[in-house]
Amino acid sequence: MEWHTCLDEYEKLVIRMSTPRVVVDNGVCPTATLVKVDSARRHGILLDTVQVLTDLNLSIKKAYVSSDGQWFMDVFHVTDLNGNKLTDESVISYIEQSLETTDPYRSHGFDGLTALELIGTDRVGLLSEVFAVLADLQCNVVDAKVWTHNGRISALIYVEDGSPIEDSQQIHRIEARLRNLLKGDNNIRCTKISVSMAVPHTERRLHQMMFADRDYERACFAA
Template sequence: MTHSYPYFEPEFVPLSEFIPPLEACMDNATSDDFTIIKVDGANKQGILLKIVQILSDLDLIILKSYISSDGDWFMNVFHVTDHHGHKLNDPDLICFIKQFLNNAQRQNRFLSPAQVKIRHDNIINVNHIASTVLELYFLDRPDIFSDVVAVLFNLSYAIDSGEMWAHNGRVVCIIFIKEQDTGMPITDRNRYDNLGENLASLMKVHHLPKELWEVRLRNPTSSQIHTERRLHQMLQEYKDYEIGSPPLPVEGDQLSLSKLMDAERGFGNANKSNEQFCRPQVSIENWNDRDYLVINVKSQDRPKLMFDTICVLTDIGYDVLDGFVSCHESVAFQEYFVRGMNGHIMLNEIEKQKVIRSLAAAVERRMSRGIKMEVHTFDRHGLLSVLSRTLQLHNMSFKTAEFAKDDCLAV
């Protein structure tokens, strides 16, 4: 297959103005069970993650995906449903997808915030520009988060939204806050410094002298970042992937695409040990003759799994050139042909183990654990503080949490 590109004169016209727009089409005729989304365009570095990020932000469930790139061009195919498991029947949805895909393609800043979400089956815009961003890292102790939101309440800060993940004894949290009185980000330097000092004092109380914790406050102009990607980066930075035993290798008969598909069609070993069934399995092969690393990941399926995997692969320095993702009976198979962004593919054993452990951590970080609780109620100042304190009094704590406002409701 050959592709033609528009002619331009490089001495007079910037290349970026001639990036062809992404082509996105939605096919609802081929299958009764899912919608097929096909996206192709110029193969700009990081574009796969941006595409998967947008599908993830729209709460679409990716049942299967084919990733293919050839030099300067790519074509990706996604079999998707909405979060209820239904085909996409909203005629406006493809317009949103095309709009945000093309915006993402032309953004110079790769770390962009989530711009769209699905709430109550409606597409809404999400804007964190008018919020101060609080980033926290601390050891997993049940009362710390409750005390943090109590400090925000006592200092008259309103929590606009946020998310918290706990993995391997580490907790990272991003909270978007505003002044309670004005609904604006923090502009008073004294209040800004006072909040940082109060939170630092709180962390010192809950940690031993040599234990690691961190409090970061960012103003709105430096906070244009995708929240979930930033949570992955924070846990990766604090090496949560190094804790615990290494993940299991993927079985040898699943180390090629054809055998992977055979395994999917014949997968029925539900009687395997709980450890094999629940824990992610990761294997890496060097294909030196083709200048690839072949990465296989087998795990329990869950929403946003592909985004988490691609996100971590990108952040540890790998481009995904081709790949295949498929889900069958709650089990997900992912196979990626990758190359280091610096062109390097040879891995020593230490580097190999870091990649394997990092991918396993990416799968595990937001796997469901414990009891899932959803709260929809009228929003009021201090609501999250009351909720977290109530759980603490009953010897319970958050393991993962997502909180936001939807008009006058707290969700």
Template sequence: MMEIIHQSRIDRELESLMERIYPPRVCIDNDSREECTVVKVDSANKDGILLEMVQVLTDLDLVISKSFISSDGGWFMDVFHVTDSFGNKLIDESLMLYIQKALCASRRGEISREKLGNSWKEEERVWRKKTAVELTGTDGPGLLSEISAVLVELGFKATSATAWTHNDRAACIIHVEDDSTSGPIDDPIRLAHVERHLECVLEARGEKRSVRLTTLAAGRTHTERRLHQLMYADRDYERCRACEAECGGEHKKECDGTHVWIGRCEEKGYWGVNVRSRDRPKLLFDTLCVLTDMNYVVFHAAIRSAGSMAHQEYFVRHKASSTLLRESERQKLTLCLIAAIERRVSHGLRIDINTENRVGLMRELTRVFRENGLWISRVEIGTRGDKAEGSFYVTDSAGGEVNPKIVELVRQQAGGSIVAVHRSPCRMSTASSSSSTREHKSGIEAVRKFSLGSMLWSQLERLSDSFGSIRSSYLAYSE
């Protein structure tokens, strides 16, 4: 045991030393491409660095249309082609300066101290005051409504909620606080009490369920990555099927399903992972989440969008073994990649809300959906000050399109909380999604979700590294 701890400490010190000797370099190039901004990163490699950087970009609601990755030999080099959510190049100087700093993992603490000051400390303090409720169970109409009702009855106030459904399974993370104190719930007896009540709700729908209450702390896992982990632990991937099997053993041009091919690269000892699927925002983040959490290391990768489709190619190895995977492991990785991509895909309508936050708001809205026969397939809702903002993705009880008359009835019963209704963009390409977003820009601006995109600083110094070596390294590859 002592030897393991000692080795871990040395690894962390060595990693920190490498960052100090070879600090990360980030360059944002708006000149080489007409259609996008090119973000280039050059850094000493470390465990999880690729996912961290993609997470920074996706948290800013940026769309990654192309990326070239290489991390062999202890060095990490990456090129991202990005646009904003409307398909435009990045022109906001403060946003670009923030990206330059945020992508330098060793300098993130410096950003907080220099620029955020008390505001950052306040945000961290507020997050620490929350308790997170994590649930997985059998999906079904009215599930979120029943969960919300239990929380209100037990004196909990929801401050944010994110929920996904996939293959008849549901995973949900709700951040709550004590209604009377606006603080975390520290009483273990009370925590056990609410856990039992929530388990009863989930148990009534199926035997397989999980409920966990935790107090948030610094360094918490990213919410959407945590949802991937919850659904993976719930084994939602077991009902996924490889699309090529449905296509008669070969890929058909007109098929827009998710295809995964995994082959051996004998000379280098890699597994070559090729993924083809519908393009959408956060696709790269979702794929990297499952690779990282399944302990696969990405050594090289090329990602690109072509029309409505996205192509991802990875060369990976497993951390625990230098040998190539067995057939059972290859099949499991295939299904897990398909599941990770499909979890975020939501059909039906997106209903945006922007209303005054109050105790029981989530219960009221989900009750309206349930009483009108709507099935909630995905939720993203949070609070900004005294306002609650976010989106519900809904279908009818059979998973089909929602009747427009029911939508209007729901709007009336919600008492002005609903500000916009859109057909879900998740089945559209990045380009068509951007076009649709422009058409509804005014509505989206009214319900813009809380993200790092709202925290832009204008006085950070520019970094001057040229990144000419990275550009030349990838020129032949990109062409």
């Protein structure tokens, strides 16, 4: 086996061991859902966990933290704002995926870039058209993460035009062009576009966007 192959396998092993293991358990406590996080000890992991739960407006009733050497386990007793256990599978899946996709070894490298957040109805060729519009507006795409689910698309695209995009007129042009593109021929109203500074947790932000899109989409079709 070549040396670089050995290094690749070792890196995969380290990442696998360092990735938090998350269990959401409704069978232990009669009054709360237990969220168990087992991981190698690293700076910020506890804050990351609490932030995910807070983002969902969950109430943390109790929390137990135990550690053994370089390993730790957090157990949170949580309920929704009405004091009920968590039963929504999408919420449970969001908690598990948000914490399990936390990668302590990934370099974000997005400082100084502009983040474009797009949500709309997915269709064939949409992403290619988005990139074409950005190229026409002299925006260089540095990185992009895209998720699709149930005919919806959520994208977080990092761009620059030689520096972070701060010109309000340029931002308005980007938003207007992309909004028209996402509406398409059907003039679908359920689209959201925002321009901001780069966010540190891309996967978590995509989870939040997709989760929030459920209620936004319902409101659009109900209107």
